[in-house]
Amino acid sequence: xxxxxxxxxxxxxxxxxxxxxxxxxxxxxxxxxxxxxxxxxxxxxxxxxxxxxxxxxxxxxxxxxxxxxxxxxxxxxxxxxxxxxxxxxxxxxxxxx
Numbered sequence: 001x002x003x004x005x006x007x008x009x010x011x012x013x014x015x016x017x018x019x020x021x022x023x024x025x026x027x028x029x030x031x032x033x034x035x036x037x038x039x040x041x042x043x044x045x046x047x048x049x050x051x052x053x054x055x056x057x058x059x060x061x062x063x064x065x066x067x068x069x070x071x072x073x074x075x076x077x078x079x080x081x082x083x084x085x086x087x088x089x090x091x092x093x094x095x096x097x
Contacts, residue, residue, distance in 0.1 A: 017043075 036042045066072045
């Protein structure tokens, strides 16, 4: 469950949101069905999932941009060349599954 990743190390702050009534009913049904501890926990998890999704989308865009950047590609190739020997040596140590 993603909520465990959040850990409660962050201080909580109360905020007010307006949601459609049917959404509130749906959230309460989720809690009543035993799928979550509280409406707040569902909202926290939903926000965590959404922000994680946006962060992944942003990283993907950055990587796509980097893949078209000649300086990045040159630096990447230099790094790969630097580790080529050690990668081959390590590869010999790995047994087949």
